[in-house]
Amino acid sequence: MNKKILSPETQKELEMLSSIYNKDVRSSSFRAIILGESGTGKTYMLRTCPPPVHVDSFDPGGTQSLDDAIARGTVFADTRFEVDNPKMPSAFDLFDREFHRRKAAGYFAEIGTYCLDSLTTLAKAALLKILKLKGRPGGVPQQDDWLPQMTLIENVIQEISSLPCHVIVTGHLDIKEDAVTKQLLMRPMITGKLTTRIPLLFSEIYVAEAKDTSKGIYYSLLTQSTGRYLARTRLGKGGIFQIREEPNITNLLEKAKKALETTNSNEKETTDE
Numbered sequence: 001m002n003k004k005i006l007s008p009e010t011q012k013e014l015e016m017l018s019s020i021y022n023k024d025v026r027s028s029s030f031r032a033i034i035l036g037e038s039g040t041g042k043t044y045m046l047r048t049c050p051p052p053v054h055v056d057s058f059d060p061g062g063t064q065s066l067d068d069a070i071a072r073g074t075v076f077a078d079t080r081f082e083v084d085n086p087k088m089p090s091a092f093d094l095f096d097r098e099f100h101r102r103k104a105a106g107y108f109a110e111i112g113t114y115c116l117d118s119l120t121t122l123a124k125a126a127l128l129k130i131l132k133l134k135g136r137p138g139g140v141p142q143q144d145d146w147l148p149q150m151t152l153i154e155n156v157i158q159e160i161s162s163l164p165c166h167v168i169v170t171g172h173l174d175i176k177e178d179a180v181t182k183q184l185l186m187r188p189m190i191t192g193k194l195t196t197r198i199p200l201l202f203s204e205i206y207v208a209e210a211k212d213t214s215k216g217i218y219y220s221l222l223t224q225s226t227g228r229y230l231a232r233t234r235l236g237k238g239g240i241f242q243i244r245e246e247p248n249i250t251n252l253l254e255k256a257k258k259a260l261e262t263t264n265s266n267e268k269e270t271t272d273e
Contacts, residue, residue: 030166036208042170048248050112058121086138089128119171126152203234220244
């Protein structure tokens with residue numbers, strides 16, 4: 001294969017872009033939002049992430065399915081955000097303070113996977129904070145409460161998605177009607193346009209599923225859209241991942257790594273020829 005001769009200026013520019021990409025932690029990390037109904041194994045699946053796994057839990061009792069992994073010291077959960085008082089909310093501010101303290105200390109550069117469980121209950125904590133700021137703690141949300149809540153949520157998720165480790169955010173599903181087709185779709189249970197904007201921050205969007213079979217409950221991860229559900233994979237594109245995969249994050253990462261190594265090896269052989 002003939003290699004195009006580049007000017008020194010162009011070569012320097014390309015080398016700079018390559019350096020920027022290689023230094024960007026997002027280019028080598030797994031960033032996924034995992035959606036699903038209650039009981040589909042979203043939280044349980046976090047035990048399969050590269051350790052140590054840190055979980056910031058907003059779901060009351062959600063980490064109980066991780067008790068054995070926590071006891072083994074592969075999963076570490078901060079459950080202080082699970083319980084909040086609507087009249088005197090503090091969960092969101094506590095989370096914000098602890099998250100930035102850890103980030104400033106370089107904590108996230110030394111863990112394997114960061115998990116937020118879940119987007120849905122984080123949103124509730126954010127709304128309670130907004131109601132408190134508006135002088136209506138524990139009150140009924142009004143129209144002008146939703147935009148500041150959405151801003152808080154989006155800022156948190158944007159910052160989480162730039163961490164120097166693998167990142168997973170879980171979320172629940174809600175039925176949404178498509179404005180054009182009127183088709184009923186399953187989308188993230190989140191406020192307004194965040195339904196579409198939050199998933200854009202992740203390279204991987206999976207849906208956790210649980211099917212009752214004659215041999216018991218069968219759990220799987222949907223990695224590609226089927227119309228009703230929103231799902232996609234960039235890591236497993238080109239047929240690397242099946243439409244439904246075993247809900248094991250470490251295995252998926254290994255599968256993608258082996259496929260990449262094979263591709264690079266084939267490309268090298270072609271270039272050498």
